[in-house]
Amino acid sequence: MINPTKPPAGSAPTKSTSGLLLGLDIGGTKTAVLLVNRSWQVLGQVIRPTVTSSAEALVAAVMVAIEETLDQAGVLPDQLSATGIAVPGLVESGLGIVKLAVNLKLVDYPLGPVLAGRLGASCTLENDVRSAALGAYRYVNQNEPLRHLAYLSIGTGIAAGVILDGRLYKGASGMAGEIGHVIFEPDGPICGCGQAGCLEALASGTAIARQARERMSPENQDHNVAGALGGLRKFTSEAVFEAAGQGDLIAADILQQTGRYLARAIQMLIMVYDVEKVVLGGGVSQAGQAFLDPLLIELADIRSQSTLATTMLADDKISLLPAGYNAGAWGAIMMLVEQEGDEKK
Numbered sequence: 001m002i003n004p005t006k007p008p009a010g011s012a013p014t015k016s017t018s019g020l021l022l023g024l025d026i027g028g029t030k031t032a033v034l035l036v037n038r039s040w041q042v043l044g045q046v047i048r049p050t051v052t053s054s055a056e057a058l059v060a061a062v063m064v065a066i067e068e069t070l071d072q073a074g075v076l077p078d079q080l081s082a083t084g085i086a087v088p089g090l091v092e093s094g095l096g097i098v099k100l101a102v103n104l105k106l107v108d109y110p111l112g113p114v115l116a117g118r119l120g121a122s123c124t125l126e127n128d129v130r131s132a133a134l135g136a137y138r139y140v141n142q143n144e145p146l147r148h149l150a151y152l153s154i155g156t157g158i159a160a161g162v163i164l165d166g167r168l169y170k171g172a173s174g175m176a177g178e179i180g181h182v183i184f185e186p187d188g189p190i191c192g193c194g195q196a197g198c199l200e201a202l203a204s205g206t207a208i209a210r211q212a213r214e215r216m217s218p219e220n221q222d223h224n225v226a227g228a229l230g231g232l233r234k235f236t237s238e239a240v241f242e243a244a245g246q247g248d249l250i251a252a253d254i255l256q257q258t259g260r261y262l263a264r265a266i267q268m269l270i271m272v273y274d275v276e277k278v279v280l281g282g283g284v285s286q287a288g289q290a291f292l293d294p295l296l297i298e299l300a301d302i303r304s305q306s307t308l309a310t311t312m313l314a315d316d317k318i319s320l321l322p323a324g325y326n327a328g329a330w331g332a333i334m335m336l337v338e339q340e341g342d343e344k345k
Contacts, residue, residue, distance in 0.1 A: 021036050022084070026058075028104065035075075087125065088102075096113050096124070131327075133168060137334070149162075154204060158199050158200040162177045181199070182268070183198055208237040208240050227251070237284050259294025267313060
């Protein structure tokens, strides 16, 4: 089991620059690079825009970001031990292939081998949410040792990653945790996956923005209701949170409904996987307490209906990642540590 507060077994805690680990979190809009030594000391970190015009342009931009990070730390590529890479979409981890990453415009692309060839160090690839689950596990374990955790990412889409007995659980086909495409409302809106009423179509950042836009459309009676939403030209989840903070009742109603769906998702993760904690992250969660409060109200309502729910759904089982913590990049590094541990067995 990974102990995220200590170096891997067999490695001396040192501040030397030998055996450095590099973590990449390549998102649809930005790429984060994190360089650490075996004492978990951060030697360099850079965030740069992701270039998605072509696979070659993406790799070139990633290499520039890596070089900036290494320069920041004053180290050379040959001092790298390994690189972990987190990307959105479907990946074939063993081969380092991005099977499909729509936001990156990559299809059956050998990103791992390509970057390994450029860096001269092994590269390990994983889906971004599953990588972030490892990063969330590291973060929580620094202050609260545990073995079982679910990470729920709420952003443009919704997905979860699951840590069981200290290890990333992928499932039979590598899709464990895809709760965003579980149907919560059979008559609900059509999801990008083609189904109706998926959690992602009901409670993601995209869904929050869509609901606000629909309720402010001229044909909807809510359009005539005065409030902060009525003055918007562009509807985003951030704008909905801001409007709710200004007392807009329609915005508050949208967020309350979002909290209701997410509370059910948390209940599902806890009941199915029996995890000790559910950690919330992703772009939408960066609204902080404004995001968390409606969700906690709904969880309290669920608890009021069931003794079992009261036992299983305590508020202290819910944790919010701080906005400045890059769970994806840290998870990419933790993935390397887990891999090293397997190789030593």
